[in-house]
Amino acid sequence: MTRPFALEGSVAVVTGGGSGIGRAAALSFARRGARVVVSDLVGERSEAVAAEVEAAGGQALGLAADVTREADLEALRDHALKRFGQVDVVMNNAGVLAMGSPETLPDEAWRRVLEVNLMSIARSNRVFLPLLIEQGQGHVVNTSSASGLLAYGFDRLPYVASKHAVVGVSEALALYLGPKGIGVTCLCPSGVATNIVEQISFYGQTSSSPRSPEHATVAAEEVGELTATAVTQGHFLVLTVPAVRDELVERATDMEKYLQQRITEQAP
Numbered sequence: 001m002t003r004p005f006a007l008e009g010s011v012a013v014v015t016g017g018g019s020g021i022g023r024a025a026a027l028s029f030a031r032r033g034a035r036v037v038v039s040d041l042v043g044e045r046s047e048a049v050a051a052e053v054e055a056a057g058g059q060a061l062g063l064a065a066d067v068t069r070e071a072d073l074e075a076l077r078d079h080a081l082k083r084f085g086q087v088d089v090v091m092n093n094a095g096v097l098a099m100g101s102p103e104t105l106p107d108e109a110w111r112r113v114l115e116v117n118l119m120s121i122a123r124s125n126r127v128f129l130p131l132l133i134e135q136g137q138g139h140v141v142n143t144s145s146a147s148g149l150l151a152y153g154f155d156r157l158p159y160v161a162s163k164h165a166v167v168g169v170s171e172a173l174a175l176y177l178g179p180k181g182i183g184v185t186c187l188c189p190s191g192v193a194t195n196i197v198e199q200i201s202f203y204g205q206t207s208s209s210p211r212s213p214e215h216a217t218v219a220a221e222e223v224g225e226l227t228a229t230a231v232t233q234g235h236f237l238v239l240t241v242p243a244v245r246d247e248l249v250e251r252a253t254d255m256e257k258y259l260q261q262r263i264t265e266q267a268p
């Protein structure tokens with residue numbers, strides 16, 4: 001349990017908000033009375049989502065921002081303050097995926113994934129946390145993945161590394177920010193129907209995880225609602241597949257047995 005935060009009347013900034021989970025979360029925040037600043041690498045996408053929010057009776061601003069550039073995040077903060085006067089919720093959501101076998105994935109693939117998925121949070125912390133801390137209230141949402149809790153795919157190591165790091169960073173941030181009146185939510189969805197496949201970089205041969213089909217794919221809208229509810233109720237961990245919790249217990253109880261079973265399952 002982290003700090004509950006009422007979205008009504010608040011201002012929420014979402015990165016990677018032009019599509020999928022970010023778009024859905026922006027719409028869910030707005031339905032609960034938040035004014036939203038939707039940002040994305042692709043500016044037209046942000047503008048389209050902001051227009052959707054406004055068409056539904058909310059208030060929104062759509063901006064281009066690349067989370068790999070600190071100056072873009074600073075400009076995003078400044079535009080949000082200029083238009084709405086405050087920032088209360090920061091959702092670090094932009095994420096990318098690179099796939100390839102462990103022995104072929106180049107540094108370039110590792111760097112891109114870590115820059116977008118992990119270092120973006122380091123930048124966001126520098127840009128937005130001083131505001132939230134000064135206010136003594138607010139909420140941070142970091143989008144990790146079920147791949148940040150369990151290593152599903154051996155052909156996406158940078159993604160697994162980045163998302164595990166996001167879980168650890170979020171937990172540490174919750175410890176730091178809780179006493180300052182700020183909540184933290186770590187979003188760990190399993191499969192979600194989005195446009196993420198559009199921007200996967202492939203390096204050499206990949207094999208899809210044989211375990212993925214076990215986990216139901218959910219709609220992005222469902223994840224948006226779960227995220228908004230987690231913020232308002234002060235929940236830290238958001239899963240979309242309850243079986244992930246059982247698997248975490250199984251893994252923590254006997255790591256050797258757990259891993260041996262998974263290796264056996266994957267044997268050709």
Ligand SMILES: NC(=O)c1ccc[n+]([C@@H]2O[C@H](COP(=O)([O-])OP(=O)(O)OC[C@H]3O[C@@H](n4cnc5c(N)ncnc54)[C@H](O)[C@@H]3O)[C@@H](O)[C@H]2O)c1
Pocket residue numbers: 015016017018019020021022039040041042045065066067068093094095096116143144145146188189190191192193194195196197198199
């Ligand atoms: N789709 C899934 O199955 C799934 C599961 C678990 C976690 N996630 C995570 O959810 C988050 C959102 O992904 P999604 O599935 O909605 O994908 P998506 O591709 O539909 O949306 C991601 C958005 O991020 C934007 N983006 C990419 N690089 C960016 C950058 N450098 N700066 C700013 N924006 C950038 C893209 O333009 C896109 O609009 C990611 O962090 C992803 O890892 C997705």
